[in-house]
Every structure is written in structure tokens, then in C-alpha cells.
Amino acid sequence: MKANLFIDGKWIETEKHIDVENPATLEKIGEVAFAEEHHINQAVDAAAKAFESWKELTAYERASYLQKWFTLIEDHKEDIARIMTIEQGKPYAEALGEVNYANSFVSWYAEEAKRVYGQTVPASSRQKRIIVLEQPVGVVAAITPWNFPAAMVTRKIAPALAAGCTVVIKPSEFTPFTAYKLVELAHEAGIPEGVINIVTGNPQIIGELWMKDVRVRKLSFTGSTRVGKLLMSQASSNVKKLSLELGGHAPFIVTQNADLKKAVQQLVLTKFRNAGQTCVCANRIYVHNSVVNGFVDELKREVGNIKVGNGLKEGVNIGPLINGQAVDKVQNHIQDAKQKGAEVIVVEQAIEEKGYFVEPTVLVNVKDDMLCMKEETFGPVIPITTFETLVEVIERANNTQYGLAAYINTQHIKEAITLSEQLEFGIIGINDGLPATAQAPFGGMKESGLGREGGHWGITEFLETKFISLQI
Numbered sequence: 001m002k003a004n005l006f007i008d009g010k011w012i013e014t015e016k017h018i019d020v021e022n023p024a025t026l027e028k029i030g031e032v033a034f035a036e037e038h039h040i041n042q043a044v045d046a047a048a049k050a051f052e053s054w055k056e057l058t059a060y061e062r063a064s065y066l067q068k069w070f071t072l073i074e075d076h077k078e079d080i081a082r083i084m085t086i087e088q089g090k091p092y093a094e095a096l097g098e099v100n101y102a103n104s105f106v107s108w109y110a111e112e113a114k115r116v117y118g119q120t121v122p123a124s125s126r127q128k129r130i131i132v133l134e135q136p137v138g139v140v141a142a143i144t145p146w147n148f149p150a151a152m153v154t155r156k157i158a159p160a161l162a163a164g165c166t167v168v169i170k171p172s173e174f175t176p177f178t179a180y181k182l183v184e185l186a187h188e189a190g191i192p193e194g195v196i197n198i199v200t201g202n203p204q205i206i207g208e209l210w211m212k213d214v215r216v217r218k219l220s221f222t223g224s225t226r227v228g229k230l231l232m233s234q235a236s237s238n239v240k241k242l243s244l245e246l247g248g249h250a251p252f253i254v255t256q257n258a259d260l261k262k263a264v265q266q267l268v269l270t271k272f273r274n275a276g277q278t279c280v281c282a283n284r285i286y287v288h289n290s291v292v293n294g295f296v297d298e299l300k301r302e303v304g305n306i307k308v309g310n311g312l313k314e315g316v317n318i319g320p321l322i323n324g325q326a327v328d329k330v331q332n333h334i335q336d337a338k339q340k341g342a343e344v345i346v347v348e349q350a351i352e353e354k355g356y357f358v359e360p361t362v363l364v365n366v367k368d369d370m371l372c373m374k375e376e377t378f379g380p381v382i383p384i385t386t387f388e389t390l391v392e393v394i395e396r397a398n399n400t401q402y403g404l405a406a407y408i409n410t411q412h413i414k415e416a417i418t419l420s421e422q423l424e425f426g427i428i429g430i431n432d433g434l435p436a437t438a439q440a441p442f443g444g445m446k447e448s449g450l451g452r453e454g455g456h457w458g459i460t461e462f463l464e465t466k467f468i469s470l471q472i
């Protein structure tokens with residue numbers, strides 16, 4: 001595979017390239033363009049020029065372009081899913097699911113474009129009339145991660161275009177081909193030149209240039225909290241609007257009133273999706289001490305059915321991690337827990353290939369001072385600890401700098417409501433390990449980010465509110 005830059009409606013060759021590897025086989029799968037400084041600035045030139053006409057289209061005209069893009073993504077979803085599995089590693093069925101999830105944002109925002117309403121406000125003076133408009137913010141810089149190479153792209157581009165904004169986007173250099181394919185289809189859908197521009201290269205240089213460019217009025221970033229803080233600092237030089245979707249460290253609480261079989265099913269769903277490489281996966285499992293033995297027995301039965309391998313192979317549930325650094329981090333968390341007294345239960349696998357694979361691992365008798373209880377593990381590791389009271393588990397679950405997702409497993413309504421209201425997280429799944437959906441607000445508190453993606457919340461991130469006072 002090969003991808004050139006796409007700027008102002010044209011594919012642009014570059015002298016330098018970045019190799020992209022298949023994390024399941026470690027083979028080179030292709031090379032992606034490496035943007036020089038003038039390309040990075042040209043992308044903003046193109047987006048700024050296109051904004052002047054794109055913002056003047058009616059919401060219905062923009063919606064029509066998005067609908068055509070939706071149809072082309074649907075027609076090519078198998079190709080996109082295959083690209084994703086080869087460059088990111090997730091099993092093909094999961095990749096196909098992500099393409100459908102990604103495309104649901106395109107269809108949702110094609111409709112939401114038509115519901116960007118203004119307001120009139122009763123004036124306190126008889127001589128005045130108050131009108132409130134919502135207008136597109138302008139050129140958006142979107143920077144996206146490798147773990148959801150399609151959904152994190154459309155979750156930004158679709159609402160931005162629907163609102164009347166234009167976009168310069170930099171996907172992760174680990175998984176660029178999915179994003180380039182989506183942009184190719186947007187071009188095929190007739191979305192005018194300059195409305196979407198995509199570059200890859202040196203992330204730090206691209207970020208610095210876009211953050212200091214005053215024509216870029218909005219940064220929409222999804223990635224680690226570390227990089228999010230860096231970009232936030234750079235963006236402050238010209239007070240850019242910010243949407244930050246950052247790291248998470250989700251608690252997964254199983255009370256004494258939980259349906260243990262269902263709780264285990266939801267845990268496996270949230271934990272092993274994308275081999276545990278999701279911002280909302282359960283990272284800390286708190287089980288009431290009266291049910292922990294039954295829970296662990298049920299979990300062992302469920303995890304014992306999991307198969308690790310190349311995501312293109314039938315029956316594989318978990319693919320490789322994205323790179324060797326990711327494997328080292330996960331193994332470090334496992335060794336740290338073991339040294340501090342955890343019991344390590346590894347689900348042995350017969351893995352034929354030499355990729356970045358990690359076997360599903362359950363850690364029992366986990367203590368709060370272990371690394372896996374404080375840092376994003378981002379791998380197929382389930383640390384289990386116990387608790388006595390709701391007050392205790394709420395305090396321990398909230399004792400983190402993150403605030404993205406949390407999970408509650410109980411059949412007791414009062415417990416569910418009490419926990420939901422007191423847990424400091426932007427997304428709460430009650431007996432639901434997979435809450436994310438295009439119509440709901442996705443995002444976090446504390447160091448998990450700013451703003452929301454999805455639903456009407458997602459389009460307001462790309463709008464400026466203007467107050468007009470008319471003296472008559």
C-alpha cells in the first residue's frame with residue numbers, strides 16, 4: 001500500500017516516506033507520505049480558502065455531500081476493514097464493526113447539520129431585539145490515534161463539515177491507510193477541494209505548525225493525555241478552541257447484587273475489544289468480597305475460550321498490540337503486579353506468528369499500589385481487587401487523574417443510581433460494557449479531556465455562538 005498527501009483536492013508525492021508494518025506479522029505493508037513544512041502549511045492554506053465557500057452552503061447541501069460519503073464508505077466497508085486489520089491488527093469482524101460505527105457518525109451528522117438552530121431571546125428593552133446565531137468556527141486541525149483508525153477520524157470530520165468547517169487532519173503514522181482511504185472516498189463523493197486535507201509526517205512538527213497558525217481556529221485531538229497537554233499548551237498561544245479526547249482508566253465495579261454471568265460477559269466485551277487497546281476499557285476490576293470467588297471462576301471459564309492471533313484468521317478474538325513498546329508496557333504491568341503479590345493466571349495460546357501478541361492474563365489479589373491500578377495498561381490484562389462497602393469503592397474508583405468511563409454491574413436500582421451519580425467519569429455503563437454510540441455524548445472529566453463527541457454535543461464543538469442586539 002502507498003498513500004500520498006491529499007491537499008486542495010490533489011494527491012501530492014513526497015520525497016520522504018514512512019514505512020508502515022503489520023503488527024501481526026512484522027512485515028512492511030507499505031509506506032505513507034512524509035510531509036515537509038511547506039506541505040503542512042499548504043494544507044491550512046487550502047482549508048482556509050475552501051472555508052469561505054463551504055460555510056456558505058446550506059446545511060442541506062453539506063448534508064447531501066455527507067450522505068454521498070456515507071454511501072461510498074458503506075460500499076467499500078470490507079476493503080476499509082481489511083486495511084484496518086492489516087495496519088492496526090484488530091480482528092476483521094471487529095474492524096468491520098468499527099467501520100460501521102465510524103460511518104454512523106457520518107450519517108448522524110448529515111442529519112444533525114440541519115438542526116443547528118439559533119435562538120431569539122426576549123429583550124429587556126422595548127427598543128431591542130436579541131438574536132443568537134450558531135456559526136462554524138473555521139479551519140479545524142484534527143489529530144487522531146491508531147487504536148480506532150476509522151471512527152476517530154469520522155467522529156471529527158463529520159460534525160466539523162456538517163457545521164460548515166473545513167479540516168486539516170493528521171492520522172497516526174502507525175495506521176494511516178484507513179484514514180487516507182476515507183479521505184479518498186470523501187473526494188469521490190464530490191466534497192470540494194480543500195474541505196478535507198490529510199497529511200502525515202513528523203507529528204511534533206505538524207502539531208507545532210498548526211498550533212501556531214492563527215488560521216487554525218480549533219484543535220480536535222484524540223490521543224494520550226501527555227500529548228493532549230502539550231497541544232493544549234501550544235494552542236494557548238492564540239486561544240484556539242479545544243476538543244480533547246484523552247486517556248482513561250476505567251473502574252469496573254461488581255457489587256454483591258450483580259448477575260455474575262452477565263458481569264463477566266460485559267467485562268470480557270470491554271476488556272478484550274481491540275486487545276484492550278481502548279480508552280474506555282475496564283482497567284481496574286472491583287468485586288465485592290462476598291462474590292469474588294464465583295466471579296473469578298466464571299471469568300476463567302469465559303476467558304478460556306479466547307483465541308489470540310492474526311486478525312485475518314477465522315475464529316481469532318484478539319489480535320496483536322500495535323508495537324513492541326506496547327507489549328513491553330503490558331509485560332511490565334504484569335511483572336510489577338506479580339512482584340507485589342498478585343496471582344497471575346495466563347490463558348496460554350498457541351500463536352504461530354511473531355507479531356506483537358500478548359496472551360489474555362487475569363491478575364487476582366491485586367493491590368492499589370500496583371502499576372496496573374494507576375496507569376493505562378492498554379492490553380488484555382484483567383486486574384481484580386475486592387471491596388467491602390459502596391463508600392469505599394466509590395472513593396477508590398475516583399482516586400485517579402482520569403475520568404473517562406466507569407462500569408457498574410448490579411441488579412439493584414438504588415446501587416446503580418448512587419454509584420452513577422457519585423462516580424467522577426463522563427461515561428457510565430450500567431450492566432453495559434460497550435456504551436459508545438453516535439447519538440450520545442462521548443468524553444471525559446479531569447485529565448481525560450475537554451468537550452464531547454457524538455450527539456448534538458459533538459457538532460456544538462465546531463460552532464461559535466454569536467449574540468446580535470438590534471436597536472429598532
Ligand SMILES: NC(=O)c1ccc[n+]([C@@H]2O[C@H](COP(=O)([O-])OP(=O)(O)OC[C@H]3O[C@@H](n4cnc5c(N)ncnc54)[C@H](O)[C@@H]3O)[C@@H](O)[C@H]2O)c1
Binds near residue numbers: 152278279
Ligand atoms: N478519549 C478518547 O476518545 C480516546 C480515543 C482513542 C484513544 N485515546 C487515547 O489515545 C492513546 C492511544 O493513542 P496514541 O498512542 O495514538 O496516542 P498519542 O498521543 O501517542 O498519539 C495520538 C496522535 O497524536 C500524534 N502525536 C504524537 N505526538 C505529538 C505531538 N508532539 N504533537 C502533535 N501530535 C502528536 C500521534 O502521531 C497521533 O496521531 C491512549 O492514551 C488512549 O486512551 C483516547
Ligand SMILES: O=C[C@H](O)CS(=O)(=O)O
Binds near residue numbers: 148277278436
Ligand atoms: O478508544 C477509543 C474509542 O473512543 C473507544 S469507543 O469505540 O468510542 O468506545
